[in-house]
Amino acid sequence: MAGPVLELRNLNKEIPRPGGDPFIIFKNINLTVRDGEFVSIVGPSGCGKTTLLRVINGLMPHSGGQILIDGKSAEEVNQELLMGFVFQGASLLPWRTSLKNVLLGVEGRGQNAKDTEQRARKHLELVGLSGFENYYPHQLSGGMQQRVNLARALAVNPRILLMDEPFAALDAQTRNFMQLELLRIWRETRKTVIFVTHMIAEAILLSDRVVVFTHRPGTVRSEFQVPLPRPRTMDIKSDPRFLDLENVVWKQIEEEVNAAGGFAKL
Amino acid sequence: MEALTRNLNSTILRVGSVLAGLVFWHFLATTVINDTTFLVSPIVVVATGYEMLFVNGELYPHLFASSWIFFYGFLLAIVAGVPLGFLMALSQIVRDYVNPWMTTLYTTPRIAFAPVLLLWFGVGGGAKVSIVFLGCVFPILINSYYGMRVVNREYVELARSFRLNSRALFFKILLPASVPFVLAGVRLAIGRGLTGVAIAEWFGATEGLGYLIFFAGQTLNIPTLFVGVAVFAALGIFGFEVVRRVEAYATPWKTDARGS
Known part of the structure; x- marks a missing residue:
């Protein structure tokens, strides 16, 4: 058994406010993610789950605690490209074709251009977009854009794949298909994934483990192993174990929302 | 098919609008005003233009003189305006240094500078080119600055997430994201540059379209005056079309949505 890929120890994030107490976004987060594990984080809106992903990715500094990646502190390895980030909006560059968008993270890193292009093509194929290499983002549907987004993150061969509500903006049908696609892609790549979502069913369907956050300031309230075999299909959503867990x-989320003063206060 | 019909309708409307305008102008000139020292029919303008272009060739020296002045002033404005605009976007210090000058020079009417520029550079090309330059540089400078300032934050985060260095951030994100704004500035600069040509040539020039118009106005040569104006308009339209093609080539992701 390999050691943990990611360890968060007492991680805090607060934003100073002029002339007041700092705004605490999350606090005392302890989380360990094993190699090849698919972990989802769910929680009430505003609990800091997206911020947590951004802090893990080094897009924002934390305010205390430790992030360890393969046992090394995140500050130490911050310049290395160890994480692939799948953004909520596809955030594709409109002036680049699918292929060029996937190349963004891999080109110009000292490998020869032919290899990197081959690599990008392979990942477009992995996400089911062979033949769309030369399409611009505006020529692709929302689901296809998210596939490019995913291919781009995977192409850098990340140690950890961070996904921030990647399917939230898609219509329900496309979302279902994308969830199935992600299950397939995960089976083929066995990446370590941290997946933030507000949809409980999505979290259970995809994950090995579901982490529930409290309301803000967010912290880990509970963790659940998902007791469902893989490979999974949509049928699993009617499995009693699935429904029980859901x-x-x-x-728990309802309790957190009520503790925060009710849904209207969020 | 639907788009095709819409395009066709759109073309018919545009051509119709121009034709209606010309017909209105013709009747205004021949029936309402009927004074050739005041207004002449577009038919007379076209005939005069034909003569100046193909019979006596009087137009060419003026056209060439104005074109060169425009070209140099415009080119200098791009060469100076784009990099300076980018620098302003990237550096607070440059922004602080340039901003007061930019605001002052931009808001002062350029025509006010014309006499002093003529004094400094003489009546040769230098003064005229600098008047055109002053006209063109601000829309290009301001748009380049603004374009790079408002680059979508998401793209910048994307670059950081993929650990692009600052060089890659500039060339792969900031620069291409700014291109549409720069080109919009260049487009605006065409009109202002042509105005600059006219102004420059009104002050002590002996050739050029501006001089032609000015001289024709002084001698009540209305047909020639209108030919001069029409050539200015044609140059403007030509310039717009060139920029539109550059846009279509340089920003292919926008052409689908933009139409023309």
Whole structure:
């Protein structure tokens, strides 16, 4: 058994406010993610789950605690490209074709251009977009754009794949298909994934483990192993174990929302 | 098919609009005003233009003189305006140094500078080119600055997330994201540059379209005056079309949505 890929120890994030107490976004987060594990984070809106991903990715500094990646502190390895980030909006560069968008993270890193292009093509194929290499983002549907987004993150061969509600903006049908696609891609790549979502069913369907956050300031409230075999299909959503877990997680989130003063206050 | 019909309709409307304008002008000149020292029919203008272009060739020296002045002033404005605009966007210090000058020079009417520029550079090309330059440089400078300032934050985050260095950030994100703004500035600069040509040539020039118009106005030669104006308009349209093609080539992701 390999050691953890990612360890968060007492991680805090606060934003100073002029003339007041700092705004605490999350606090005392302890989380360990194993190699090849798919972990989802769910929680009420505003609990800091997206911020947590951004802090892990080094887009924002944390305010205390430790982030360890393969046992090394994140500050030490911050310049290395160890993480692939799948943004909520596809955030594709409109002046680049699919292929060029996927190349963004891999080109110009000292490998020869032919290899990197081959690599980008391979990842477009992996996400089911062979033949769309030369399309511009505006020529692609929302689902296809998210596939490019995913291919771009995977192409850098990241140690950890961070996904920030990647399917939230898609219509329900496309979202279902994308979830199935992600299950397939994960099976083929066995990447370590941290997946933030507000959809409980999505978290259970995809994950090995579901982490539930409290309301803000967010911290880990509970963790659940998903007791469902893989490979999974949509049928699994009617499995009693799935429904039980969904129910338990929902109850907890409901409690958190109420503790925060009710849904209207969020 | 639907788009095709729409394009066709659109073309018919545009051509119709121009034709209606010309017909209105013709009747205004021949029936309402009927004074050739005041207004002449577009038919007379076209005939005069034909003569100046193909019979006596009087137009060419003026056209060439104005074109060169425009070309140099415009080119200098791009060469100076784009990099300076980018620098302003990237550096607070440059911004602080340039901003007061930019605001002052931009808001002062350029015509006010014309006499002093003529004094400094003489009546040769230098003064005229600098008047055109002053006209062109601000829209290009301001748009380049603004274009790079408002680059979508998401793209910048994307670059950081993929650990691009600052060089790659500039060339792969900031520069291409600014291109549409720069080109919009260049487009605006065409009109202002042509105005600059006219102004420059009104002050002590002996050739050029501006001089032609000025001289024709002084001698009540209305047909020639209108030919001069029409050639200015044609140059403007030509310039716009060139920029539009550059845009279509340089920003292919926008052409689909933009139409023309």
